[in-house]
Each structure stands twice: as C-alpha cells, then as structure tokens.
Amino acid sequence: MKNLEIILVFVIYLIVMLGIGVHYYRKNENLSDYILGGRKLNSWVTALSSQASDMSGWLLMGLPGFAYLAGMEAMWIALGLAVGTYLNWKFVARKLRRYTEVAKDSITLPVYFENRFRDNSKILRIISAVFILIFFMIYTSSGLVAGGKLFGTVFGLDYTLALTIGALVIISYTFLGGFLAVCWTDFLQGLIMVLAIIIVPLAAIMNIGGTDAVMAGFNEISPEFVNPFTDLTGQPLALLAVISSLAWGLGYFGQPHILVRFMAISSEDKIPKARRIATTWVVISLAMAVLVGMVGAVAFQGQPLSDPxxxxxxxxDGLFPSLIAGVLLAAVLAAIMSTVDSQMLVTASALTEDMYALVRKEASEKELLWVSRFSVILVALMAYAMALDIxxxxxxxxxYAWAGFGATFGPLVLFSLFWKKTTKGGAxxxxxxxxLTVILWKNSSMFGVSGGIFDLYEIVPAFIIASIFIVLISLVEKPSDDMIEEYEQVSNN
Incomplete structure (x- = not known):
C-alpha cells in the first residue's frame, strides 16, 4: 500500500513535468527559442533553475553519502561550492550576459568563443563541442545512475528497469519543450529540493531525541566526527585534501548548463536579485545536505547502510507517512531531472549548432530545431549505456565531469571577459x-603514476595549466583592433 501511494505521487509529479514540456512545445519556433528561450527569464527562474541544474542528484545522494562517511570534512566541499556560486554570479553573470549579446547574439558558449575571438576556422567551436560531448556524457550518466538508485531503493526495482524509466521521462519533456520547459521544471524542482533538504534532517534529529542525543551520537561514531580539520582517526586533514575540496568552487566558471542561464536572463538589472536568491538557496541546501549525512550516520549507527x-x-522511508514520503522522494527525482535535462539540452545544442550547422549551412531553423530535439535522444542513449554499470x-x-568543464572552459571564460589581450591561439x-590535463590526471594510474601530488583533485592542476597556456600564447599573438574595440564597448557600458 505504501509503495502504491508513493507511486501515485511520483506519477502526478511526472505528469506535471511532462505537461510543462507540452506547454512549451508550441512556443519553440526556432533554434534560439529551443536552446536559450529567447532571453526571457526572470530573476527567480534564472536563479533557481541554474542552481537546481547545478546541484543534481549528488546534492541529495553524493554529498550526504560523503558526510555519512567522513562527517564535518564534507563541509570543505560545501564551502568551496558556496563561494564559487557567489563569485560566479558576482563577476561572470552580468558581463557574460552583455558580451554574448554584443558578440553577434551568441546563443551557446562555443559560438560565443568563436565570435569573441573572430575564429573563422571554426576550430574553437569544434573543440568546445567535442569536450562538451565527452564530459556531459559522464555528467548525464551520473544523473541516470542516481535515478536508478532512487527507484531501486524506493520500489525495489531492478536497476536496469529503474534506469530506463527515469531516462524516458527526462527525454520526453526535454525533447518537447526545450530550454523554457527545462528552466520552468528546474524552478519547481529547485523549490521541492530545498523544502525536502530542510525537512528531512530536522525530522531525523527529532526522531533521534533532539540535538543533545545527536551530538552524543556524533561522539560515539568518533570524537572527531564534527571536526572539519581532522579525519575520523584524529589525524589532521592533508593540505591536498582541503585544497581539493575547496577547488570544487573553481568549477562554476566553466559549467555550460549554468552559464547559459546567465545568457538567458531578460535583463542585466535582474542579475543582483537572482544572485541573492541563488546564493541563499545554495548555502541552505549544501549545509543541510551535509547535516543529512551526519545525522544519518547516527540514525543508522547500529545497522550501517550498504550504500551511503x-x-x-x-x-x-523510515520517518514519514507514505504520501509525504512520496513528495520528499520526488525531491531526489527533481534533483536528478533538473540537471540531466539541462545537460542533454546543452549537449544537443553542441551537436546541432556547433557541428551539424557547420556541415549543413543551408539548414533551415525548423530543421535545426528538429535535429536538436533528436540530438537529445542520441545523447540520452549514450549516457544510458554508460550508466548501466550499477x-x-x-x-x-x-x-570528473565538473573538473572537466571547470578546467576546459572556466579559465577561458574568465580571460575572455576580463583580459582584453586574450587571443584565438590562447583560447x-x-x-x-x-x-586534456583533467583526462590525463584523472587516469594517471593507467600510466603507473599515483599518490602524492596526483591525489590532488584534477581541476586544480588543469585550471592552472590552462591559464598559463592562455597567457603565454596570447602574449605571443596580438588581438585584432575590432576585438579590442568590442571588449572596451562591453567593459565601459
């Protein structure tokens, strides 16, 4: 009976998501509408959709799982992400919104790079699209894995069946509604996620016996469980571990599915309000996600979970009546869907705008729109194949994917916006x-190299190396006069 009620809630929730997709199906008249929504988003939708698509299933699964095992050490990741969120909104959002419009109304990040650096060879666009395909395949598969685990945990479904159900729903509304459907579903999903992440740990604390009982439980697990500066054995955290956790914040500057929200907001004037909303959402969500894992460690101390x-x-499942549980569990589905749909859409735009349109220059807007829709299905199928490993x-x-995007695009986004001497060669x-540094560093063990400096999160060396290459090559070349003029036009407004 309980499963039936939870299924009912899930079905209603999924019907609402599909309904939004159908609603926006008729509003997409061209590729710009499908990929960027015609730059019409308001502050609330921009803020919550960007952060919901940012956090994904890992906010309600990966981060609590880490906190369940490591305690307060998980706060370093949360701190890095919170600071990165604020800095991205503060320094990148407004200028990227302005620059992408001035640079021939660029509707994707690769097209922005091409227009910004006057790349008539299309090399920048192609390289960007290839890396988007590689890293979003990994990222999207993570969301599908989370969906499989959700349905498996709640309903006891076979992993492959659960994976298939989740993939079909996300494909459906992304295929139909495009960017506006994705943003409005992400807005609703962001509200559901923050509601659930606040309610669940507070209910768990009350069920355990209050804060004093929880603190006593932390001490039983380890006196160091609430110490962010040591591991559970009492050993000081290695400097590389702290740097690696904080470095998650660097990733924000290069995430295409987040940056595209900055490009789509209707006006620069709406960005300060959106920044306040987004930062508040992120701080609350990350802090409570860590608390979920730590309180969970106390709740299940006698019977440790096989999958943290x-x-x-x-x-x-253990704390709430079935109908309420269904709504709260829908938050996990919301977290998963809000990211996977955005990733599929950005990857589809890379296939369509940055690859297909180069080959078929005579393609009509309707043709590009339908190619983009079917690219969503292609991307989903490839990610689905990767996600089959339980x-x-x-x-x-x-x-892995976060580091890939952060290091591939992050340094270039920053240099393109804030250093007028950046050139095409440097880009x-x-x-x-x-x-390439992310890929090689991540797989260094394959080359017989591991441990020591290679324990450092791959985004750190890759971000530094990418920045050095941009500076050195750009100093050898010279940007054209019209590039300098455009940069100053954007900077002086």
Missing amino acids: ESVFMVLI NNKVLDLVS IAGMLAGG
Whole structure:
C-alpha cells in the first residue's frame, strides 16, 4: 500500500513535468527559442533553475553519502561550492550576459568563443563541442545512475528497469519543450529540493531525541566526527585534501548548463536579485545536505547502510507517512531531472549548432530545431549505456565531469571577459590544455603514476595549466583592433 501511494505521487509529479514540456512545445519556433528561450527569464527562474541544474542528484545522494562517511570534512566541499556560486554570479553573470549579446547574439558558449575571438576556422567551436560531448556524457550518466538508485531503493526495482524509466521521462519533456520547459521544471524542482533538504534532517534529529542525543551520537561514531580539520582517526586533514575540496568552487566558471542561464536572463538589472536568491538557496541546501549525512550516520549507527549514497532516501522511508514520503522522494527525482535535462539540452545544442550547422549551412531553423530535439535522444542513449554499470558512484562521476568543464572552459571564460589581450591561439591552447590535463590526471594510474601530488583533485592542476597556456600564447599573438574595440564597448557600458 505504501509503495502504491508513493507511486501515485511520483506519477502526478511526472505528469506535471511532462505537461510543462507540452506547454512549451508550441512556443519553440526556432533554434534560439529551443536552446536559450529567447532571453526571457526572470530573476527567480534564472536563479533557481541554474542552481537546481547545478546541484543534481549528488546534492541529495553524493554529498550526504560523503558526510555519512567522513562527517564535518564534507563541509570543505560545501564551502568551496558556496563561494564559487557567489563569485560566479558576482563577476561572470552580468558581463557574460552583455558580451554574448554584443558578440553577434551568441546563443551557446562555443559560438560565443568563436565570435569573441573572430575564429573563422571554426576550430574553437569544434573543440568546445567535442569536450562538451565527452564530459556531459559522464555528467548525464551520473544523473541516470542516481535515478536508478532512487527507484531501486524506493520500489525495489531492478536497476536496469529503474534506469530506463527515469531516462524516458527526462527525454520526453526535454525533447518537447526545450530550454523554457527545462528552466520552468528546474524552478519547481529547485523549490521541492530545498523544502525536502530542510525537512528531512530536522525530522531525523527529532526522531533521534533532539540535538543533545545527536551530538552524543556524533561522539560515539568518533570524537572527531564534527571536526572539519581532522579525519575520523584524529589525524589532521592533508593540505591536498582541503585544497581539493575547496577547488570544487573553481568549477562554476566553466559549467555550460549554468552559464547559459546567465545568457538567458531578460535583463542585466535582474542579475543582483537572482544572485541573492541563488546564493541563499545554495548555502541552505549544501549545509543541510551535509547535516543529512551526519545525522544519518547516527540514525543508522547500529545497522550501517550498504550504500551511503542512499542515506537521504532511507531516512525518508523510515520517518514519514507514505504520501509525504512520496513528495520528499520526488525531491531526489527533481534533483536528478533538473540537471540531466539541462545537460542533454546543452549537449544537443553542441551537436546541432556547433557541428551539424557547420556541415549543413543551408539548414533551415525548423530543421535545426528538429535535429536538436533528436540530438537529445542520441545523447540520452549514450549516457544510458554508460550508466548501466550499477557500481558507478554518483559523486565520482560528477567530480570528473565538473573538473572537466571547470578546467576546459572556466579559465577561458574568465580571460575572455576580463583580459582584453586574450587571443584565438590562447583560447585554443587553453581549452586543449585544460581538458586534456583533467583526462590525463584523472587516469594517471593507467600510466603507473599515483599518490602524492596526483591525489590532488584534477581541476586544480588543469585550471592552472590552462591559464598559463592562455597567457603565454596570447602574449605571443596580438588581438585584432575590432576585438579590442568590442571588449572596451562591453567593459565601459
């Protein structure tokens, strides 16, 4: 009976998401509408959709799972992400919104790079699209893995069946509604996520016996469980571990599915309000996600979970009546869907705008719109194939893709906006250096190298190396006069 009631809530929730997709189906008249929504978003939708698409299933699964095992050490990741969120909104959002419009109304990040650096060879656009395909395949698969775990934990479904159900729903409304459907579903999902992440740990604390009982439980696990500066054995955290956790914040500057929200807001004037909303949402969500894992460690101290990433879902199942549990568990589905849909859309735009449109220059807007829709299906199928391995960890997949985007695009986004001497050669060298360093560093054990400095999160060396390449190559070249003029036009407004 309980499962039937939860299924009912899930079905209603999914029907609402599909309804939004159908509603916006008729509003997409061209590729710009489908990919960027005609730059019509308000502050609330921009803020919550960007952060909901940012956090993904790892907010309610990966991060609580890490906190369940490591305690307060998980706060370093949360701190890095909170600071990164604020800095991205403060320094990148307004200027990127302005620059992408001035640079021939660029509707995707690769097209912006091409227009910004006058790349008639299309090399920048192609390199960007290739890295988007690689890293979003990994990122999207992490969301599908989270969906499989959700349905498996709640309904006891076979992992492959659960994976298939989740993928079909997300494909459906993204295929139909495009960017506006994705943003409005993400807005609703962001509200559901923050509601659930606040309610669940507070209910768990009350069920355990209050804050004093929880603190006593922390001490039983380890006296160091609430110490952010040591591991559970009392050893000081290695400097590399702290740097690696904080470095998650660097990733924000290069995430295409977040940056595209800055490009789509209706006016620069709406950005300060959106920044306040987004930062507040992120700080609350991250702090409570860590609390979920830590309180869960106390709640299940006698019977440790076989999969720590399921702690949020298992808490809900044990604490709430079925209808309320269904709504709260829908938050996990919301977290998963809000990111996967955005990733599929950005990847589809890379395939369509940055690859297909180069080959078929005579393609009509309607043709490009339908190619983009079917690209969503293609991307989903490839990610689905990667996600079939039940042993995949959500946090591991997310950290790899996050570093990939952060180092491939992050340095170039910053230099393109804030250093007028950046050139096309520097842009190409920086992207290649950043993306390839992440891949090689992540897989260093394959080359017989591991431990020591290679324990450092790959985004750190890759971000630094990419920045060095951008500067060195740009100093050898000279930007054209019209590039300098455009940069000063954007900067002086």
